[in-house]
Amino acid sequence: MHAASMLDQALTRLDEAARHLALDADVLEKLKYPRETTKVRLMIRMDDGSRKSFMAWRCRYDDTRGPTKGGIRFHPASTMEEVETLAFWMTFKCAVMNLPYGGGKGAVQVDPHTLSKAELERLSRAYVQAFSKIIGPDRDIPAPDVYTSSMIMGWMADEYASIVGEATPAVITGKPIALGGSLGRDDATARGGYYLVQRLAQQLGLESGARVAIQGFGNAGQNIARLFAADGYRIVTVSDSKGAVHNPSGLDVEKLMAAKRRESVTGLAGSDGVSILPADDLVSVDCELLVPAALEDMIHEGNAASVKARVILELANGPLTPEADEILATKNIVVLPDILANAGGVTVSYFEWVQNRGGYYWPVEDVHARLKTMMEREGDAIWVLARDKGITLRSAAYVHALSRLACAIEAHGTQQFFAS
Numbered sequence: 001m002h003a004a005s006m007l008d009q010a011l012t013r014l015d016e017a018a019r020h021l022a023l024d025a026d027v028l029e030k031l032k033y034p035r036e037t038t039k040v041r042l043m044i045r046m047d048d049g050s051r052k053s054f055m056a057w058r059c060r061y062d063d064t065r066g067p068t069k070g071g072i073r074f075h076p077a078s079t080m081e082e083v084e085t086l087a088f089w090m091t092f093k094c095a096v097m098n099l100p101y102g103g104g105k106g107a108v109q110v111d112p113h114t115l116s117k118a119e120l121e122r123l124s125r126a127y128v129q130a131f132s133k134i135i136g137p138d139r140d141i142p143a144p145d146v147y148t149s150s151m152i153m154g155w156m157a158d159e160y161a162s163i164v165g166e167a168t169p170a171v172i173t174g175k176p177i178a179l180g181g182s183l184g185r186d187d188a189t190a191r192g193g194y195y196l197v198q199r200l201a202q203q204l205g206l207e208s209g210a211r212v213a214i215q216g217f218g219n220a221g222q223n224i225a226r227l228f229a230a231d232g233y234r235i236v237t238v239s240d241s242k243g244a245v246h247n248p249s250g251l252d253v254e255k256l257m258a259a260k261r262r263e264s265v266t267g268l269a270g271s272d273g274v275s276i277l278p279a280d281d282l283v284s285v286d287c288e289l290l291v292p293a294a295l296e297d298m299i300h301e302g303n304a305a306s307v308k309a310r311v312i313l314e315l316a317n318g319p320l321t322p323e324a325d326e327i328l329a330t331k332n333i334v335v336l337p338d339i340l341a342n343a344g345g346v347t348v349s350y351f352e353w354v355q356n357r358g359g360y361y362w363p364v365e366d367v368h369a370r371l372k373t374m375m376e377r378e379g380d381a382i383w384v385l386a387r388d389k390g391i392t393l394r395s396a397a398y399v400h401a402l403s404r405l406a407c408a409i410e411a412h413g414t415q416q417f418f419a420s
């Protein structure tokens, strides 16, 4: 991760989108900087009685369109710049989907795999204690991201309830169903991307039987593998942080998931024609559809030219650098951009928040139907905008979001209300 320049890189997409709109200078001034980022050193008791501290952040990038919304990441390489960049992307993602939210994000710099379950719970509760004045159902609403889960969201919701003295499920989404989570949030990130590909399959030249390579095999990667495999796509290569496995005839997704539960997808190597591949080679595998579903900057100046896929579905946030975008455009590779492609997660988080506030819970079929409608509506609008303006889908997604943000900034007038 090139964290130092991450936000500047992300802002180049804003500048590019601004060229296609007649915007007041105030709009760009407002969106160029995070509104507030809070940094806290969390201190927890370890199982052996010692104390250990961890750096943690929460950024509320922009709240013009509503309370800030975005996940919390537990990762050893997380930095403040990464959190601010992810929060910037959330601002645009929520606007792309027309959700009544601004953008936020949080992180703890930790490798959660080195903690016991009890230590992980203490760390999750410590995060909420530290940020309890920043989060809130009408202020800032966290959710899961890399290496956080529904179990962690449940602990966090429970901690918030004990701080404020009443159950407040709408403060956090991605919770366990038993604590007010929504049906369908578990696979929503992948499902949104899947609905988008289904909708655009003809224009993208994709059909059942197409070969798919997936980078990252967590929530987003596993669920997209399952959904595509059930639809007749052939999953030929999959990677996780330990390495990659490859089978040109197709990998068995259930077996991949079992191997991942044991430790890593690489555990499948040696069986049924499955070979190990250096993880870096995944990007250049022969396939029609490449799905980055891990971390930022995985496709860059150094490897973009080797991509053979016709289409890239960005389930990860920021997996392509701006330099990679340029190289891929010259190769006519279509990129379904993160702020649209992975927006299924936050969209079903929004449904969860709505259900929490209404106290009425929807069947999973309703969640799926509403998600499909929204992915298709915004996907179609962005496709048409890109075609009419002769720009990439990424630029069109930013133009689409920026015009909504600009309207909201203007509507607020000069004295924007800040809930503080």
Ligand SMILES: NC(=O)C1=CN([C@@H]2O[C@H](COP(=O)(O)OP(=O)(O)OC[C@H]3O[C@@H](n4cnc5c(N)ncnc54)[C@H](O)[C@@H]3O)[C@@H](O)[C@H]2O)C=CC1
Residues within 6 Å of the ligand: 144, 145, 146, 147, 148, 189, 215, 216, 217, 218, 219, 220, 221, 239, 240, 241, 242, 279, 293, 294, 295, 296, 315, 316, 317, 342, 343, 345, 346
């Ligand atoms: N969970 C969610 O609701 C959403 C997640 N995203 C994004 O999707 C991406 C993945 O997130 P999740 O699946 O939720 O995380 P996760 O924690 O469930 O899984 C992450 C996966 O990435 C793998 N990984 C880590 N480093 C890697 C590397 N260098 N090469 C290959 N694989 C590597 C891990 O082994 C793991 O399988 C992130 O960019 C996240 O921000 C985006 C929208 C929503």
Ligand SMILES: O=C(O)CCC(=O)C(=O)O
Residues within 6 Å of the ligand: 069, 070, 071, 072, 090, 093, 141, 142, 143, 144, 145, 173, 174, 317, 342, 343, 345, 346, 347, 349
């Ligand atoms: O579900 C949410 O609220 C946010 C998910 C997230 O962090 C993301 O879309 O990157």
